[in-house]
Amino acid sequence: MTTKIPVTVLTGFLGSGKTTLLNRILTENHGQRIAVIENEFGEIGVDQDLVINADEEIFEMNNGCICCTVRGDLIRILGSLARRKDRFDRIVLETTGMADPGPVAQTFFVDDEIRDEFYLDGIITLVDARHVTQHLDDSEEAQAQIAFADRIVLNKIDLVDPSTQRSLNNRLLGLNRMAEIIPAEMAAVALDKVLDVGGFDLNRALETNPAFLEPEYPFEWGGIYDLEPGSYRLELSQGPDPEMSAILVPLPDKNESGEKDLQVIAETIFRYFSQAAKSLQDGEHMSPGTTLWELQLEQQTEFSFPVDIAAAGYYALFTQHTPEEFSASLKDSAGQTVKTAAEHFFNAGHIHDDTVSSIAFEFSGSLDAEKLNAWMSVLLQTQGTDLFRMKGILSIDGDDRRVVFQGVHMLLDSQPGAPWNNEPRNNRLVFIGRNLNRDYLQGGLKQCMV
Template structure:
């Protein structure tokens, strides 16, 4: 990268479902020390849970795209948004783009070169891929997108190192190296990384990408596996959080292979705070978020992503968790 390039640097954060992308985005916003950033968050589902969980900073502008992937159905929206943002060259220090966990990175990257009004004011700085050390093998086996994300990346964060052994980390790194021998690799827990290692690093090399894939800039249609889908469940009655945890742990055990990802904000009996529940295959977590604001509706919103899942089954299960 030429250091006299005055275009706005854009960092694309990819990674399969539940790898830790939103955690990384929040870490950047928490530690960016006055940088003025635009943050684009893309959700596969109908509503944006991740968008609600991204820190709202006075120096950051948040743009959300729901119910589609930047690599295909809402790619035109990305071009339009980047076209508007490039007009802020000189006042905007960077753009962060969090793709869905099911995004093919190549069509997203080609957007920066195919649209004249984008490439004139914005440069693609790096593809940062967050890898789930616990579930990498299963993700690679079941999803071609997971393979593409690792193979296409400039920087790989092997995340959740605190949940696996040193031997497992070495095996994961070897697998990543097999798919991508050129990427810089960092081991992280909770996506903790020195920002100097991932922001404004000039890691994206178009010539190198074209050597690997000469058709990289061609306009290819991307189609997701039709068996993979998502749905949103909403509940206005307070939830018994103990019942929720028992139910979801049971679902994770029974449907773990097909239940890729869940995430939700819950209105729970006995709590003044919003509760955030997430699961990645058979790993579930629950944490307090922030107090409910006086002007917001107290309700639960739960997004489920997976393969061959029955919405009615999950709706009945959630209804069974209502506090009585």
Template sequence: MALIPTTILTGFLGSGKTTLLKRILQEPHGHKIAVIENEFGEESIDNDILIQDSKEQIVEMNNGCICCTVRGDLIMALTELSQKRNSGLLDFDHVIIETTGLANPGPVAQTFFMDEEVAVHYLLDSIITVVDAKHGMQQLDAYEEAQRQVGFADRLLLSKTDLVDEPQANALKERLKRINPRASVHAAHFGEMPIAEILDIRGFNLNEKLHIDPEFLADEEAEHVHHDCSEHCDHHDHDHSDHSSQHTDGISAFAFKSTRPFDVNRLDEFLGYLVQVYGPNMLRYKGVLFMDGGERKVVFQGVHQMMGTDIGAKWEKNETRESKMVFIGKDLPKSIFISGLEQCLV
């Protein structure tokens, strides 16, 4: 039986997650969606909002945050849903998990790799983060949770764009791209967004596309970071993005690119070291790897300490064989990552 694609919907308090979710549930798109939402307190306001004109199955957990203190409840909820679906009691083809406004999406994403029962039935499709265009700058300044939500995103949706002028919107977009260059940014006025831009986009799992979006490396190349230069080159540590903004975010991204192949054993050992030492601060990382002697691409991705690789498509005859990797995290030592990866090249 095919895996059930699952979307994690996150965003800071008041960003417009429930407005977006309501539109998704009411739109005649043909999907049958099960929703898992979590709230603090015993009374659910969102349930009253979402249940109107909706035939979707809503599973609620009112005793805490699904992405930290009650992650076990998330596993049980997903397991119960799949069991009821298999027995014919429920009928759905997609799951949306709406997190609280102060949630860290990382542990939610890890659930899909850590629990065998969940991994057997579900595919993490993408992490969608809603950002309030009016208050986003202040929230990113004040709350690490807001930065983490942006850092984990596969797709960023800007709400309340009608409340800001074009320069303000552009400044926020530029900041979001510095924090997470791999996520596309879209305006979502009052939750208006084509369903094809939210569901079944396979944003989290690289196996569907087996390449990194060209935009991943745009910022790095603008900074003249070329990883095939001499080992004595010291320009990797220059952070020119600071000159274009007065904001300093703890969450940031950097990329690695090389046309030289990796030595399998050296890379495996170094990545294991990175995960062991810096795993808690490594929000998202993924890439396509060119391995020495390999005729196929190797897909690499992870969340915190959960890292995995998979065999991808064959290298085309006239295709440039190169590795492209992107790391998003909190206060990651870029120079250690880059120099270590360079030492793993053949």
């Protein structure tokens, strides 16, 4: 019998202390070999540089929460690790602070290959005692992170008074009465409280979300067609988006024609959707197969994509949005609409707050410490409430070491990092918050250059 590898998920809203806890796990003398998976929200990754003294392998997934899109990266990384499982004893996965951990947990239950090799040992949610109340009322992700937790680390209790801590405990219990709440400063918790938890509580997850085992997908609809050889056309009108991803795959079994078959092959189709799509213009052929097509729907109102069917059989069409949104239909050579033999509407990926964004900068040279501190002071005074998280690696003039820079709302911290030695000096910063202005941030940083 194959021994499954335990996976611990560290989650929590921006700046709650996930990387600090991860560093504690990696530097403790526990004798375990750990593979680390980092998921970042932003254009460039800096979290790998914030993980210190780690001989373990670090895999990064950038630019999004682990949900319908980035879950494909997670599956590919776990698949790669499964082939090298003799090199490590467990996996620690640190999610972005903007992630709902539900889709991460789903992966270990709905994907057969992953389920055979790994098991979800537990979800550990870190909570920033100083700032969490600013996000609980308006962030579904922050609420979900607490609701799905097996353990809650109430971090930074040294920054609040005992009355505030008691109030927070009661509020957290209101969201999740089954999880143990562990108070901590600087994420200092006993490892046996966060590792070897004993298994993710699936029953609680189903109580929180009855549709938990139906994954979020990057497609909203699938239909099965019984097609004879010949020429067809997928016709669409303009919809809410200027593009529509779609894939048409032949089904190997002539008997596969029911709605349940669409659900069975959904994970396979998901893997195709997680790959790069090929752009297709009006009038270009959309051939059946494993290619994901990104249909371009701009500059006119009606669109038609020819489809040539060489062999009779059942074919499944999966679309990013529902056909109704784009008046989409499959037509035969006579212009008649081909009816589906079966169809299924899938649980679509969740919607994020469009006002929250990540802005990243990467540039060479060094920054003047006094100018940077003065600009940061003004930035925090004017936009501190909207700046959820700041982090990065800085090159400060006169300092031969990297400066590890982190901030949460009005709080800033910097620590010396590894020496530059002969490596080119550069800066990488990420700002995450609401209604951020890229030009303003870029101009301010430019003024701080030596």
